[in-house]
Amino acid sequence: MIFSRALRREFSQSAAGVFVALFAIVITVVLVRLLGQAAGGRVPPDAVLALIGFGALTELPIVLSLTVFISVLMPLSRSYRDSEMVVWFASGVPLTGFIRPVLRFALPMVVAIAAATLFLSPWAHTKNAEFQARLDSRDDASRVAPGVFRESASTQRVFFVEMGAGENGKVRNVFVSSEQNGRLSVIVSAEGSLHTDANGDRFVVLEKGRRYEGEPGTPQYRVMEFERYSVLIEERKVASQSSRTRVIPTLELLQSPTDRNLGELLGRIGVPVAALLLALMAIPLSFVNPRAGRANNLLFAILTYLVYSNAISIFQSWVGQGRLRFELAVWLPHVVVLAVLALMFYRRLAVSPFWRARA
Numbered sequence: 001m002i003f004s005r006a007l008r009r010e011f012s013q014s015a016a017g018v019f020v021a022l023f024a025i026v027i028t029v030v031l032v033r034l035l036g037q038a039a040g041g042r043v044p045p046d047a048v049l050a051l052i053g054f055g056a057l058t059e060l061p062i063v064l065s066l067t068v069f070i071s072v073l074m075p076l077s078r079s080y081r082d083s084e085m086v087v088w089f090a091s092g093v094p095l096t097g098f099i100r101p102v103l104r105f106a107l108p109m110v111v112a113i114a115a116a117t118l119f120l121s122p123w124a125h126t127k128n129a130e131f132q133a134r135l136d137s138r139d140d141a142s143r144v145a146p147g148v149f150r151e152s153a154s155t156q157r158v159f160f161v162e163m164g165a166g167e168n169g170k171v172r173n174v175f176v177s178s179e180q181n182g183r184l185s186v187i188v189s190a191e192g193s194l195h196t197d198a199n200g201d202r203f204v205v206l207e208k209g210r211r212y213e214g215e216p217g218t219p220q221y222r223v224m225e226f227e228r229y230s231v232l233i234e235e236r237k238v239a240s241q242s243s244r245t246r247v248i249p250t251l252e253l254l255q256s257p258t259d260r261n262l263g264e265l266l267g268r269i270g271v272p273v274a275a276l277l278l279a280l281m282a283i284p285l286s287f288v289n290p291r292a293g294r295a296n297n298l299l300f301a302i303l304t305y306l307v308y309s310n311a312i313s314i315f316q317s318w319v320g321q322g323r324l325r326f327e328l329a330v331w332l333p334h335v336v337v338l339a340v341l342a343l344m345f346y347r348r349l350a351v352s353p354f355w356r357a358r359a
Contacts, residue, residue, distance in 0.1 A: 003093060007075070007101040015071035015109070022063045023056070030055040050131060057124035061117040065275040066305070068109050072102055072279050073301055076286030095348055098283050106279035114272035118250045121268075126247040156180065161192075174206055176231065186212045187229065203230040245320075263320025266330055270312040277337050278305060284344040308337060 034048045079085045162173035176187040189209030206229045214221030245264040253261045311333045318324040
């Protein structure tokens with residue numbers, strides 16, 4: 001049918017442009033954040049490219065969901081502005097006649113969103129966590145480059161070495177500056193090395209140096225000379241519970257139905273279902289009144305998406321905290337949106353087209 005083929009072709013062309021634009025925005029945001037962390041010494045420069053890839057894959061379901069929604073909304077809104085809808089309605093095509101072409105376009109992308117949410121995104125989170133763990137295992141001493149001042153991971157310590165590690169694994173002419181509780185400590189050492197004790201605690205061992213400690217702006221400083229001085233490397237922060245559940249595969253979430261796992265599963269299920277309902281909601285939302293502003297429906301559509309996605313996140317949090325049963329939360333927000341969708345179709349169908357009102 002010409003009607004269906006024309007709509008699917010226009011949806012596909014719009015989807016290509018929207019996906020490229022949204023994915024470029026995601027890549028840019030991730031790149032700016034990682035470059036800031038790399039400039040501060042929290043991320044090695046050679047790890048930025050890999051982290052960008054993992055970060056983009058984790059955001060892929062959201063990008064695809066927005067792509068489906070906007071790709072249906074924009075062409076239909078343009079049809080209203082250019083009076084193409086008048087032609088379709090005059091040809092006997094009702095508003096509900098757009099449901100089948102939209103579903104034929106949206107269902108393959110919803111399947112892709114479901115695959116990305118249930119399988120690809122957890123895999124990307126897992127690889128990202130493993131990569132971050134390898135980066136975090138690099139202690140502050142390994143971050144030091146000869147002749148360059150470098151901050152520690154906690155930004156509370158600055159290292160400088162004049163000469164890199166030789167055959168014995170030691171660096172020469174070490175400078176360490178740290179600040180704690182308003183007191184500045186400066187350590188100067190002829191050489192240093194890395195040591196791990198029996199408990200697994202890691203230390204930077206400095207030899208043949210001095211330590212200057214005092215409060216900046218006052219002449220009260222203590223000077224201590226030492227033959228051997230060990231600096232404990234601070235422990236990394238424990239990953240949050242939400243970060244832990246994101247890396248769990250979907251099958252493991254089903255096999256271990258704890259509150260937090262069920263909350264994570266609720267969020268993964270909600271993304272493709274929301275993408276499908278939003279694609280259908282774009283049909284009545286695309287209506288543009290020629291006498292009103294052209295951006296009104298677009299602003300309302302963005303607000304609808306934000307409210308819907310935030311509602312899913314709230315229900316996910318409630319299930320994770322044990323405040324709401326999973327069996328109720330998994331369908332309640334979608335049923336509410338489905339009822340609103342039916343009401344919007346009813347209101348649009350109840351309004352007579354303006355060309356019939358003039359007849």
